[in-house]
Amino acid sequence: MSFPVAGVTIPLPGELRLVSPLEGIVTVARTNRGILVDAPFRTAIAGTCSRCLLDIEIPIDARIEEEVLPSLDIASGLPVDRSLEPDAVRLTGHHELELEPLVRDAISLAEPIAPLCRPDCPGLCLVCGERLGPGHATHPDDDIDPRLAALRAFRVDDEAENG
């Protein structure tokens, strides 16, 4: 059984925030112990470029692949002993599948550690701390970081000795 998911937004924990609704296909298949969920999906989360600190949208391409076990024994209706598999994902007491926690886990796993606004992000200026790029004016020499000035002076001396 498959059903499409589109236009769905869910709350995420911590600082994570969806900026694009979930789009994907959820396929559910019965196994001899429970159900198998296979759900590739796409979304985007709000983030910050790790180089220039610009607010960005981070595309997320993730997939849920999980066997979900019942929390009640189908035959007896009694709660199953969870101590045998404490980490297993469980259906609710109404035999319902809760996708939200699975989606959250998949997004957390797919979230890049160091996202960039673009692959060649120029980063921040060492002198003024502003983002480098077309909008960034060059600095007159006297604004240059003393460490860079020392390096420049050294280079000039080096050339003079060799010349």
Ligand SMILES: [Zn+2]
């Ligand atoms: Zn950037």
Ligand SMILES: [Zn+2]
């Ligand atoms: Zn600058």
